[in-house]
Amino acid sequence: MTADTSPRAAVPMGLVPGPFHDRLVALNHQQAWMNWMGIASPAVLDTVEFEYFAIRNQATLFDISPMMKYRIAGPDAEAVVNRLVTRDIARLAPGRVAYAIWCDAEGNVVDDGTVFRLGQTEFRLCCQEPQRAWLDDVAWGFDVSVQDVSGAIAGLALQGPTSCAVLKDAGLAGIETLKPFEIREFRIDTHPVTISRTGFTGDLGYEIWMTPDDAPGVWDALMAAGIPRGLRVIGYHALDMARIEAGFLLPRVDFVSSETHLRPGRARNPYELGLDWLVALDKPHFNGRRALLRLAQEKPRRKLVAIEIDRDKPALNALVYHARRREVGFVTSALWSPTLKRNIAHAWVEAPWCETGDLWVEIYLQRELVWQRRMARARVVERGFFRHPRRTATPPADF
Amino acid sequence: MSPDAIVIGAGHNGLVAAARLGLAGRRVLVLEAQDAPGGLLGEAGGMRVAAMPTGLDPEVARALALHRHGLRPGRPLATIALGGNAPVRIEGGSVRGIDAAAAAAFADLHRRLGRHAAALAPMMAKVPPRLRDGGWGDLMTLARMGLGVRMLGRAQMRELLRVLLSNVWDLLDDEIGDGPLSGALAMEATLGGAMGPRSPGTVLPLLYRFAGRPRTMPEGGAGAIVAALVKAVEATGGQVRTGARVAGVLTGDDRVAGVRLEGGEEIRAPLVVSNAHPRATLLDLLGVRHLDAEDARRARLMATEGMVARLDLTLGAAPGVPGAGAPDLCDRMVIAPDMKMLETAFNAAKYKGIPERPGLECHWDAGASRLAVSAQFVPCGVKGGWSAETRDRLLSNVVSAIDDALPGTAAKVTGVTLATPADIEARFALPGGHWHHGEFRVDQMLMLRPFAGAAQYRMPVAGLYLCGAGAHPGGDVTGLPGWNAAGAALKDGRRA
DSSP states (O other), X not given: OBOOOOOOOOOOSSOBOOTTHHHHHHHOXXXXXXXXXXXXXXXXXXXXXXXXXXXXXXXEEEEOTTSEEEEEESTTHHHHHHHHBSSOGGGOOTTEEEEEEEEOTTSOEEEEEEEEEXXXXXXXXXXXXXXXXXXXXXXXXSSOEEEEOTTTOEEEEEESTTHHHHHHHTTOTTGGGOOTTBEEEEEETTEEEEEEOOOSSSSSEEEEEXXXXXXXXXXXXXXXXXXXXXXXXXXXXHHHHHHHHHTOOOBTTTBOOTTTOOSTTOOOOHHHHTOGGGXXXXXXXXXXXXXXXXXXXXXXXXXXXXXXXXXXXXXXXXXXXXXXXXXXEEEEEEEEETTTTEEEEEEEEETTHHHHOOEEEEXXXXXXXXXXXXXXXXXXXXXXXXXXXXXXXXXOOXX | OOOSEEEEOOBHHHHHHHHHHXXXXXXXXXXXXXXXXBGGGSOGGGOOSSOSOBOOOHHHHHHTTGGGGTOOOOOBOOEEEESSSSOEEEETTEEESSOHHHHHXXXXXXXXXXXXXXXXXXXXXXXXXXXXXXXXXHHHHHHHHHHHHHTTOHHHHHHHHHHHTSOHHHHHHHHTOSSHHHHHHHHHHHTTSSOOTTSTTOHHHHHHHHHSXXXXXXXXXXXHHHHHHHHHHHHTTOEEEOSOOEEEEEEETTEEEEEEETTSOEEEOXXXXXXXXXXXXXXXXXXXXXXXXXXXXXXXXXXXXXXXXXXEEEESSOOOXXXXXXXXXXXXXXEOOOHHHHHHHHHHHHTTOOOSSOEEEEEEETTTTEEXXXXXXXXXXXXXXXXXXXHHHHHHHHHHHHHHHSTTHHHHEEEEEEEOHHHHHHHHTOGGGOTXXXXXXXXXXXXXXXXXXXXXXXXXXXXXXXXXXXXXTOSSSOOHHHHHHHHHHHHHHHHO
C-alpha cells in the first residue's frame, strides 16, 4: 500500500465550518453547535420536537459531512476490506452498501460503519471514529491504497417518509427504483451526486454524496424541491431520538471502541453487542477471527439489550436491578418514544439476567431541585423498536 | 513417509526442540538452509558467528543425554579485561589485577547481583505466564512472579527494584568506578543489543547473564555442541536435512499443514516448529494474510537491529599480552577499557555510524591460529549502506583497537574474514542480523517476548511454534527456547 503523503494545513483552533455551514448558519436559530470531528454541527436548529416529528412524518436534511470516510482501492482492496470487517465482503456486489463492524485480535469491536463497494477494486468506508492508523495496519503487506477522503466528500442524509418524493420532485428520474443498500449516480440540478439508500432512522431515507464544491448547489436544489413536502433541516438531537427508536448502536454511547478504551475489560465483542449476525466465521482469516471462534462457543458475560420500561419517564443513566435488589447493569441510551408511545432504552445487563431477569430500572427525576427515585419494571425486547415497512418498500409510496 | 513434525532451521534451539520431540516419539525432520547444521553456532560461510557460546542449560543437556553423544563440557572461561594498565582477570566474583579494595567492592557487588539473579532465575527458565486483558488475573500472575523477589528480604528487594530498570553505568560507577573491570561488565550487559551502558534497562541483561550459564568452551570447540545435538536428534530417529531452505509454511483450515521449500517441494506435517526469527517466521514464512493486524504490526516493529560484527583474524603468531602474568589466551578477552569508551561507541552506532573504537570480545584459537573477534556497536543499517569503504574502516578500527590492547597484533594479521550484521542478516535470513532474534530489553522479555500476544511459543496458526532465541528466555546458547517450545507443542498434542 502507499501512504497518503499530501501536505496538510495546520489544525485551526476551535470548530471549523463544514461544506454546508453558510446554509446552516442561516437556519440555526438556536445557535446550538456541537463538535463533530472538529466541525461545527448543529445540535438543534429550532426545537427538537419539530425536527423529530419531521423525521417521522415528512422529510429531513442532516449534514453528515463530518463523518470519517476512507477510500480503499487497488488490486487487493477486497482482500483488505474482507480482512478488516467481520462480514463476508466478497459477497457484496459493486454498487451495494453493507453495515459492518471490525474487531481487534481479541475479538473486541473497534468501530462500526458502512462499506460502500464502488467497484470491483474500490471501496469506501464511512464511520464515526478516525481509523487511519487501524486501516494502515490492516492493509500493510497488501497491494492497496488507503486514503482519508473525509474532507473531499460532503454528505447529506435525506430521511423520512417523503424523502423519495422530494428527490423525484428534484428531478431524479428512477430514484424510486433504488433498493435499500443500493448505490447509484444521479444529478441534482447540474451537480453530480452519488446516492445510497441508507440511513440511521429505521425509515425510508437516502444519503447523498458530493464534492464540497457542489454542496451548496445541491442543498439549494433540495430545499427548493422539498418545501411542499415538509422538508426540514435537523440537528443531532432529533436524529439521536430516531437512532434509538431504530435500535442502532453508537460508539462512545452504547459501547467503547477497543482502540480507545483505557480500563481493562471495557472493550466489547460482537456477541455481547448482539451483533452475531454480522460475523461470518466461515470466511477465511479476518481480524479477530480466532478469538471470535472461541467467543462464539462461550456464553457472553453480559449483553447490550433493548428494554421496554413501564411508565413514561425516560430511564436516562439509570441503573438496572434484578428483583429490585441486585444491581446487574445500566442504561446507555434512553427515550420516551413519541411515535411508539413506549419507554425504550439500550442497557448493558450481566448474564444470566440479560436473558431471564426480573429486571427493574431505577429512574432519577429532579423536580424543582428535589431528586426522586423511581423503580420501574423493564422487559427485554427485540432491538430495533421502530422498523417501518417503508424502509425497504421499493418503489416507496408517494407521500 | 511424511514426518510428524518439521523443524525449520538446525540452529541449536531447533536441534534441541527436534531432539525433545524425538524423545517423545515424534518422527522429526529438521530442514536447514545452510550446507551445515548449527545456525549461528555452525560454520556456514566459513565463520562461526557465535564464537564463544554460553553453556547449554544443564537440565536440557542431561535430558538429551548429550554426554552420551560426545559432549564434554570444558571449564568455564575466565574473562580477561584488557586495555587498562594491566590485564584484569575475572573469574566469578574473584578478580585479579586491581587493588584489594576494588576487588573487595567487586566481590561484594558480585554476591549481591548473584542473589538478585537467583531471585529472578525461576522466571527466566520457565514458560512465561500468559497475560490476557490486564485485569486481576494478570496481577495475580505478576504477584506470583514477584514472590521470589519478595523472599530476598525487604532491603534486598528494595535494592533490586531500585536497580532493575536502571542503567548499568550508574550501578557500576556507584559500586566500583569506571575502568577495565566495569568496561568488561558493561560489555556483558550490552553485547548483542542496541543499548549503551547508559541506556535504561541495561542492568536487567546483566542480571540475566548472571542467572544464566557461564561461557564454557567444550572439548573440541563450540562445534562440539552442534555435533552432539545432531547425534541426539538422529538417535531418536530424526533426520537433519541441510541445503533445504524453507520458503513458506503451508496451512489449511487455519492449521499448519507443512512447509514448502525453495524450488517448490512440499513436505506435509501437522506440526511445524520454527527456529527462524519471529518476524521471518510470521511475515515471510507464514504470511501476513494469516495474521491479525496487531500481530503483523508487532512483528514488523519489534526492535531487532543487530549490533555485532564478527571478524576472524588469522595471525602469523600468537598475540602477546603485555605485562607479567600473561593470561591464558584461550580465555575470553574483552577490550573495553572503560564504560565511557563503550558509551561513545554506542553514540556512533545510535546514529548509524561506525565507532572509532568498538567494544571487542576476542578468543584465540591456537589450533587454527585464529583470533575470533566480536565487535559491539556496529549497526546493521549503517549510514549510506555497507560498502568496501565502510568495511575497511570497520576493519581498521577493530585492528587498531586490538593492537592497542595486544601490541604487535596488527603486524601479525595474515588473513581476515569479516561478517557485518548485514552479512549475518543476509546469510541467515535473520532480520537485523540480531544475535538474539530481537532486542533483549524489558519490553521484549518474558511474556512480551518476542512481543505481546505471541509469547508462550504458540504462533497464531495452530500447529506452528516458535523455538528460536526470539522466544522466551531468549538469546545465548542455553537451548531453553527450543526445549520449552517443544514442550508446548507436546502439551498441545496431548490435549488435542
